[in-house]
Every structure is written in structure tokens, then in C-alpha cells.
Amino acid sequence: MKLTRSKLALLLAAVYSSSFSASLWAQESLNQAQSVQSRTNAASASSQKNIDKSAEQSLELRGDIERLQEEVKNMKVYRDHLSALVKSQEGEADSLAVQIEEIKDTRQGIVPLMYSMLDGLKSIVSNDKPIKLAQRQQRIEKLESLMTRADVSDAEKYRRILEAYQIEMDYGTKLDAYQGEVDIDGQTRQADILHLGRISLVARNFDQSEYWAWNQKTQTWQSVDASLQPEINKAFSVAMQQSAPGLLILPVSLAKGEAN
Incomplete structure (x- = not known):
């Protein structure tokens, strides 16, 4: 069958038009695919940033939790230590209370003893040879004056009396x-x-x-x-x-x- 030149031209024009339309459609589809890929990549990058940020926050939280756990452990040890101290102090307080009562009884007995020891010193000096007699008499007078002083402890008074007895003993050996x-x-x-x-x-x-x-x-x-x-x-x-x-x-x- 023979086509006329005009028909052939129309057929070629239709084919070209159809091919051009397909090309345009393909190009548009490619552009759309590239746009989708770009958006996908951007979303993926954003998601990765969020994941990295979440992982970092998770690590920080884990570190905080571990520090808190260590603090709780230390606080428990310190609490147990304080409990032991309180228990020990309570025991010491009870012991001190008993000692205070004993000291009261001891003081009631030690004061008469010290006066008796002073009388003993007087007797020694008065019946002994007059070795450094003036010094020994002055020592006894100072001890008698010391006994009535409130600013001197009973322990110090007792120590001074014992010291006087030691001096008296030394006179017998020197x-x-x-x-x-x-x-x-x-x-x-x-x-x-x-x-x-x-x-x-x-x-x-x-x-x-x-x-x-x-x-x-x-x-x-x-x-x-x-x-x-x-x-x-x-x-x-x-x-x-x-x-x-x-x-x-x-x-x-x-x-x-x-x-x-």
C-alpha cells in the first residue's frame, strides 16, 4: 500500500510527538526519583544525627546512673560508719557517767586523805632532825594554802603532796x-x-x-x-x-x- 507524502508526514509527526512525550515523561520521572532520593538521604542524615544524639544522651545518663549508684554505695558505708560511731559514743557516754559517779566518790575520799597526809608531813618534820627546817616548814605552809584554792585541781594538790613526801625521802639518802x-x-x-x-x-x-x-x-x-x-x-x-x-x-x- 502506498502512502501519500502528506500521510507519511503526519505519521512521522505523530511518532515524533509520541517519542518526545515519552522522553519528557521519563525525564520528569527521573527528576522525581532524584528528589525523593535527596529527601530520603536528608531524612536519613537527620535520623542518624538524632540517633547519635540519643546514643550520647544514653551514655551520659548511664554515666549519671553509675555515679549515683556509687554515691548511694558510699552513703551507705558512711551511714554504717556513723551508726557505729553513735553506738560507740553511747557506750562511752555510759562509761563516763559511771566514771563521774566514781570520781565523786573518789573526791569525797581523797580530800580527807590529803589532809591526813599533810598531818603526816608535819609530824615527820617536827620529829625529824632540823635538816633544811625552814624550807620544809615553808613547803608545808604552801601545801596548806594550796588545799583551799578552787583554781587548783585535786589531782594537782595530790601530786604536790606526793612530791613533798619524795623530797622528805631524799633527805634520807643524800x-x-x-x-x-x-x-x-x-x-x-x-x-x-x-x-x-x-x-x-x-x-x-x-x-x-x-x-x-x-x-x-x-x-x-x-x-x-x-x-x-x-x-x-x-x-x-x-x-x-x-x-x-x-x-x-x-x-x-x-x-x-x-x-x-
């Missing part, structure tokens, strides 16, 4: 020389005085022209035989650390009862 007063025939004279424990008590005047020894029986100072004067001088030298210790021969100042 070789000591000092200057003091002696009563010679009713006259008070200054002299060098030496005692060897409580065994011997002697004195000499400052120019070493007179020597005396204490007689415990008669409670008086008596002249010493001239033969003993060099020994007394030797004893003074030893007591004042001017000579080395050695054998000393001194008058004995013991009453008959003390010698036994």
Missing part, C-alpha cells in the same frame, strides 16, 4: 651541804650545815673555827671534838664536789631508838 641557821646555847647563828642522809648532821661557822653535831636525843647542837674537824671538812668538800667521794668519818646523829 649527802648535801647548805647554809642555814643553828641554835647554839639559845643564840641563832649562821653556819654551813651538812647532812649524810639522816645518819649524821653537822655544822661549822663560816671561818671554820667552831664545829657542832646534832644530838637527836637532847634536840640540841653540841660541840665536836677537834679530831673530827678535818673529817667534817672533808665531807663538806665531797658534798660541794670539790673532792672525790671516799670514806667519811662523821658523828652519828641518831637517838637510841633510831640506832636500833
Whole structure:
């Protein structure tokens, strides 16, 4: 069949038009697909950001939870510690209450004891040889004054009395020389005085022209035989650390009862 030129032209035009329309449709479909892909990628990126942010927040929350759990654990340990302290303090409070009551009873007993000890010191000094007599009497007077002072504790008062007893004990073991007063025939004279424990008590005047020894029986100072004067001088030298210790021969100042 033969087509006329005009018909052929119309057919070609129709085919071209149809092909052009298909091309336009394909291009539009491609553009739409690319737009959808772009939107999908954008949504995916946004979702990934949200996921990353949520993961970061989740990690932070987990860290907070772990810190809180550790704090709770520490607080429990501290609570148990405080409970133990409170229990211990309650026990100490009960113990202190008992001790306070005991201290009250002890103070009621210690005060009369201290006065009794002071009376004992007075008796020792009054019946003993006059070794540093003025110092010992002054010490007792200070202790008696101390007993009535409210600003000094009973413990300190008791310590001072014990210290005085220790000094009295030391008089019985030392070789000591000092200057003091002696009563010679009713006259008070200054002299060098030496005692060897409580065994011997002697004195000499400052120019070493007179020597005396204490007689415990008669409670008086008596002249010493001239033969003993060099020994007394030797004893003074030893007591004042001017000579080395050695054998000393001194008058004995013991009453008959003390010698036994």
C-alpha cells in the first residue's frame, strides 16, 4: 500500500510527538526519583544525627546512673560508719557517767586523805632532825594554802603532796651541804650545815673555827671534838664536789631508838 507524502508526514509527526512525550515523561520521572532520593538521604542524615544524639544522651545518663549508684554505695558505708560511731559514743557516754559517779566518790575520799597526809608531813618534820627546817616548814605552809584554792585541781594538790613526801625521802639518802641557821646555847647563828642522809648532821661557822653535831636525843647542837674537824671538812668538800667521794668519818646523829 502506498502512502501519500502528506500521510507519511503526519505519521512521522505523530511518532515524533509520541517519542518526545515519552522522553519528557521519563525525564520528569527521573527528576522525581532524584528528589525523593535527596529527601530520603536528608531524612536519613537527620535520623542518624538524632540517633547519635540519643546514643550520647544514653551514655551520659548511664554515666549519671553509675555515679549515683556509687554515691548511694558510699552513703551507705558512711551511714554504717556513723551508726557505729553513735553506738560507740553511747557506750562511752555510759562509761563516763559511771566514771563521774566514781570520781565523786573518789573526791569525797581523797580530800580527807590529803589532809591526813599533810598531818603526816608535819609530824615527820617536827620529829625529824632540823635538816633544811625552814624550807620544809615553808613547803608545808604552801601545801596548806594550796588545799583551799578552787583554781587548783585535786589531782594537782595530790601530786604536790606526793612530791613533798619524795623530797622528805631524799633527805634520807643524800649527802648535801647548805647554809642555814643553828641554835647554839639559845643564840641563832649562821653556819654551813651538812647532812649524810639522816645518819649524821653537822655544822661549822663560816671561818671554820667552831664545829657542832646534832644530838637527836637532847634536840640540841653540841660541840665536836677537834679530831673530827678535818673529817667534817672533808665531807663538806665531797658534798660541794670539790673532792672525790671516799670514806667519811662523821658523828652519828641518831637517838637510841633510831640506832636500833
